[in-house]
Amino acid sequence: xxxxxxxxxxxxxxxxxxxxxxxxxxxxxxxxxxxxxxxxxxxxxxxxxxxxxxxxxxxxxxxxxxxxxxxxxxxxxxxxxxxxxxxxxxxxxxxxxxxxxxxxxxxxxxxxxxxxxxxxxxxxxxxxxxxxxxxxxxxxxxxxxxxxxxxxxxxxxxxxxxxxxxxxxxxxxxxxxxxxxxxxxxxxxxxxxxxxxxxxxxxxxxxxxxxxxxxxxxxxxxxxxxxxxxxxxxxxxxxxxxxxxxxxxxxxxxxxxxxxxxxxxxxxxxxxxxxxxxxxxxxxxxxxxxxxxxxxxxxxxxxxxxxxxxxxxxxxxxxxxxxxxxxxxxxxxxxxxxxxxxxxxxxxxxxxxxxxxxxxxxxxxxxxxxxxxxxxxxxxxxxxxxxxxxxxxxxxxxxxxxxxxxxxxxxxxxxxxxxxxxxxxxxxxxxxxxxxxxxxxxxxxxxxxxxxxxxxxxxxxxxxxxxxxxxxxxxxxxxxxxxxxxxxxxxxxxxxxxxxxxxxxxxxxxxxxxxxxxxxxxxxxxxxxxxxxxxxxxxxxxxxxxxxxxxxxxxxxxxxxxxxxxxxxxxxxxxxxxxxxxxxxxxxxxxxxxxxx
Ligand SMILES: N[C@@H](Cc1ccc(O)cc1)C(=O)O
Numbered sequence: 009x010x011x012x013x014x015x016x017x018x019x020x021x022x023x024x025x026x027x028x029x030x031x032x033x034x035x036x037x038x039x040x041x042x043x044x045x046x047x048x049x050x051x052x053x054x055x056x057x058x059x060x061x062x063x064x065x066x067x068x069x070x071x072x073x074x075x076x077x078x079x080x081x082x083x084x085x086x087x088x089x090x091x092x093x094x095x096x097x098x099x100x101x102x103x104x105x106x107x108x109x110x111x112x113x114x115x116x117x118x119x120x121x122x123x124x125x126x127x128x129x130x131x132x133x134x135x136x137x138x139x140x141x142x143x144x145x146x147x148x149x150x151x152x153x154x155x156x157x158x159x160x161x162x163x164x165x166x167x168x169x170x171x172x173x174x175x176x177x178x179x180x181x182x183x184x185x186x187x188x189x190x191x192x193x194x195x196x197x198x199x200x201x202x203x204x205x206x207x208x209x210x211x212x213x214x215x216x217x218x219x220x221x222x223x224x225x226x227x228x229x230x231x232x233x234x235x236x237x238x239x240x241x242x243x244x245x246x247x248x249x250x251x252x253x254x255x256x257x258x259x260x261x262x263x264x265x266x267x268x269x270x271x272x273x274x275x276x277x278x279x280x281x282x283x284x285x286x287x288x289x290x291x292x293x294x295x296x297x298x299x300x301x302x303x304x305x306x307x308x309x310x311x312x313x314x315x316x317x318x319x320x321x322x323x324x325x326x327x328x329x330x331x332x333x334x335x336x337x338x339x340x341x342x343x344x345x346x347x348x349x350x351x352x353x354x355x356x357x358x359x360x361x362x363x364x365x366x367x368x369x370x371x372x373x374x375x376x377x378x379x380x381x382x383x384x385x386x387x388x389x390x391x392x393x394x395x396x397x398x399x400x401x402x403x404x405x406x407x408x409x410x411x412x413x414x415x416x417x418x419x420x421x422x423x424x425x426x427x428x429x430x431x432x433x434x435x436x437x438x439x440x441x442x443x444x445x446x447x448x449x450x451x452x453x454x455x456x457x458x459x460x461x462x463x464x465x466x467x468x469x470x471x472x473x474x475x476x477x478x479x480x481x482x483x484x485x486x487x488x489x490x491x492x493x494x495x496x497x498x499x500x501x502x503x504x505x506x507x508x509x510x511x512x513x514x515x516x517x518x519x520x521x522x523x524x525x526x527x528x529x530x531x532x533x534x535x536x537x538x539x540x541x542x543x544x545x546x547x548x549x550x551x552x553x554x555x556x557x558x559x560x561x562x563x564x565x566x567x568x569x570x571x572x573x574x575x576x577x578x579x580x581x582x583x584x585x586x587x588x589x590x591x592x593x594x595x596x597x598x599x600x601x602x603x604x605x
Pocket of ligand 1 (some may be wrong): 107108138204257260
């Protein structure tokens with residue numbers, strides 16, 4: 009840790025005032041800050057930019073593109089790497105990333121192009137986040153093998169509102185992180201959160217076809233993987249999906265004119281859309297009498313696309329999935345504690361790469377963190393830094409502090425006492441389920457909404473069990489599963505292990521824990537304590553660990569916690585639920601005519 013103390017730059021946290029401001033924003037009022045948004049005298053700003061360009065040319069400073077490359081953001085550059093490098097050095101061009109509100113929240117997989125955009129913003133490039141409330145009506149086929157299910161109007165409206173709020177919050181947190189990591193205050197910064205519905209709703213079909221359609225060639229559009237795959241797998245593609253790139257291209261043209269946006273960033277599945285947009289914008293500039301059109305190599309006014317890589321973990325899994333479900337940024341869908349735990353579980357082989365991608369820590373700082381990490385990997389120093397920074401980005405500084413404190417409390421020196429605020433929330437949810445009339449109206453709305461969302465994601469192929477997990481952090485188990493000797497079965501049913509025998513092995517190596525019932529209650533969870541599930545499986549009865557007769561709290565290893573709500577078999581069936589091993593259990597019970605062990 010002593011190495012970390014020498015760190016030259018980051019403030020421990022942004023000042024109280026910033027946090028207060030941030031909270032005000034979260035509560036819905038937009039803040040007007042001054043940091044980095046100083047309306048600078050244009051001549052002074054230009055002189056400052058020129059000075060920086062000279063430093064880059066003389067090798068005294070790294071170029072913007074080099075910084076992005078060094079941190080792992082660049083997979084492909086459309087329009088030429090050298091040209092973009094030159095342009096970013098020469099001119100404070102505008103940049104944008106778009107996201108369609110296909111769900112109520114972004115997930116961590118979305119973060120990569122956004123992080124690259126935030127770096128541009130913090131370095132002084134006018135930056136735009138674009139919410140695709142217009143394009144979501146069409147549905148982007150990129151990277152998909154099937155057509156998206158149509159969203160109901162009310163679900164779509166909720167998604168749009170939620171994501172808009174989320175993007176606003178992200179911007180506020182980025183600003184706080186910029187202050188914390190001491191990005192210079194004395195530069196001009198512009199950020200915008202736009203919504204393409206504002207211009208697409210007024211766009212006529214004739215205008216779109218005439219302006220954008222004429223500039224797009226069928227050849228490259230048909231050659232795209234997303235189109236070819238659909239033709240080959242027999243799924244086919246609707247014309248509206250096929251025409252999606254036209255709308256994205258029109259967005260770019262609109263922002264090119266209004267805000268000087270010359271760079272679009274996106275995930276690698278967006279590469280085709282980025283190229284199509286560049287072609288369309290250059291066609292429109294030529295045909296619509298853009299004064300700026302110069303010679304063929306008019307790089308100063310050209311457009312560029314930057315595709316970020318598709319992330320996989322060191323073990324080859326797709327990044328951003330936890331137990332098969334997406335890791336959401338919305339704290340109602342994944343609380344700060346769980347988000348913290350997700351990043352804490354990052355493999356040692358991935359953590360340096362993720363620190364570069366998901367934090368604003370300078371590279372030298374990351375080197376120091378890694379040096380300290382290598383001295384004692386078991387401390388997971390790097391994973392803690394990563395987890396805290398990501399929660400701070402997604403949920404804000406206050407929640408990051410709480411998540412860190414909750415973790416420390418939960419896992420401090422093997423005493424395993426906890427008062428997890430996430431757990432407390434979950435307990436409250438259990439109580440609500442049992443007394444639905446006690447839930448206040450706003451919460452009820454949220455729960456109903458989550459249910460709608462869960463059932464709409466069932467339509468896209470998730471099992472009912474997945475949706476149940478998505479809707480809450482709690483699993484529901486039927487009481488008959490709990491009998492003397494059944495802990496391995498319960499661990500399996502709770503989703504903590506893949507099979508009963510894996511459960512047996514986990515208990516044998518003393519890696520399974522359960523909360524002691526007489527150490528607290530749902531009403532007062534702060535005193536609860538963990539106990540290792542005893543090795544003598546056959547004489548242990550999970551029923552003895554029921555909290556207030558309705559919940560069992562289990563843990564596998566250091567951090568995988570599962571809260572189980574226990575209901576009677578009748579209620580379980582009435583709610584249409586199932587869990588791993590349940591069907592099998594019932595079949596064996598019917599066969600033997602008695603309860604199965
Ligand atoms: N098509 C992008 C989102 C997007 C929408 C509109 C744009 O102008 C740009 C990007 C996606 O699905 O990820």
